[in-house]
Amino acid sequence: MDETMFHELKKEVIDPGFCVLCGACSGFCDRIELDYEGAIPRLVGSCVKGCSNCYDHCPMRAGFDPSQVFGKTEGDPIIGPYTEVKAVRAADEEVREKAQDGGAVTAILSAVLDRGKIDAAVVVERDEKWRPIPRIVTSKDGLASSRGSKYSPSPNADELGRVFRREDIKSVAVVDVGCHIRAIRNMEYGILYNAGFSPYSDLKIYTIGLFCSGNFIYRRLLPHLKEPEAIKKMDVTRGMFTASGREKESRPVSQLEDALMPSCHLCGDYTAELADLSVGSIGSPEGYSTVIARNLMGWGMLRDAVQRGYAEADPGLVDLEALKKTVKRKREKALRRINREREQGKATPGYIQCLLMGKG
């Protein structure tokens, strides 16, 4: 059985096309390589006897029980557990300039890095053709080129695996989309549960989840981009995909349907409900990011950024109903798709089976 854990993962997740390229399987295993272009992980050696890290960390295989992070708090039925929701923007105009929305993520990371609350952050840069590149940064200055959204998956959990092995990093913040945050929770809690077996179990992980309506397979998105090198910013808002380069090009996201990761059709997690802080554009005026603090860790990060003058926050600017409407729409769409595919006898990712059974 132990010999075959990658093969089990292949059967349950990779072959049916459910992989979300988070990198949680390769993060602790040098026998697994991520084929980014092919959008799948590959085994390049043989499995270590007794090891099931790749299988255990995969976010698509099984559910994650939120009470491990949030205790018995039920939270809001639509946006999940939260302590506060605010419209936030970076105080520094220069940060805002190249940020996706209000630059809240960059401002918050700057504050907690400067304060020494975290030793490092895992963020996403990009190459000239918009391929995401995960990076470990250890100072505020390193954050400059991570600003802005890249609309393809970034295997940040693979990078986090490297952080676990670094003696100089005791606390880290990771920014990622909801399905990847589930992988990071699996890594974090799986390791804590096996603390007796792991030398890395004292790493403290702060998670910043991004709202997400869907992510595109890089090699399929690329042909849709006219002159990718000239594009300065991409955006997905209210069903429209916009690439701003020499000209501004907008089209309905439905026209990029072929590039969307198959798992995104089945996903109902718009606001990254397992993160300590969740951030997106919906719900706030232009130039601001909506920030949901879900627990003390998230609340503390936001407080640090505001109290130390890195960010400005205003709860009065948030349109919570608009946010909830968007969340509901994504959930209902996903549920319709799940039901249709089940009727057609198609496989359902293990984590969704758990959700449908009320586990996780």
Ligand SMILES: Cc1cc2nc3c(=O)[nH]c(=O)nc-3n(C[C@H](O)[C@H](O)[C@H](O)COP(=O)(O)OP(=O)(O)OC[C@H]3O[C@@H](n4cnc5c(N)ncnc54)[C@H](O)[C@@H]3O)c2cc1C
């Ligand atoms: C694939 C994707 C889909 C999204 N869909 C929506 C949506 O439908 N509705 C909505 O309201 N918001 C969505 N967002 C979030 C939104 O685009 C902004 O990221 C968010 O509002 C934060 O903006 P900011 O100005 O505070 O961030 P900034 O200060 O500009 O920082 C951006 C941060 O995002 C990280 N990042 C960039 N690309 C990726 C990536 N591919 N994977 C992981 N981390 C990344 C960077 O490392 C950086 O830390 C999406 C983001 C992504 C990556």
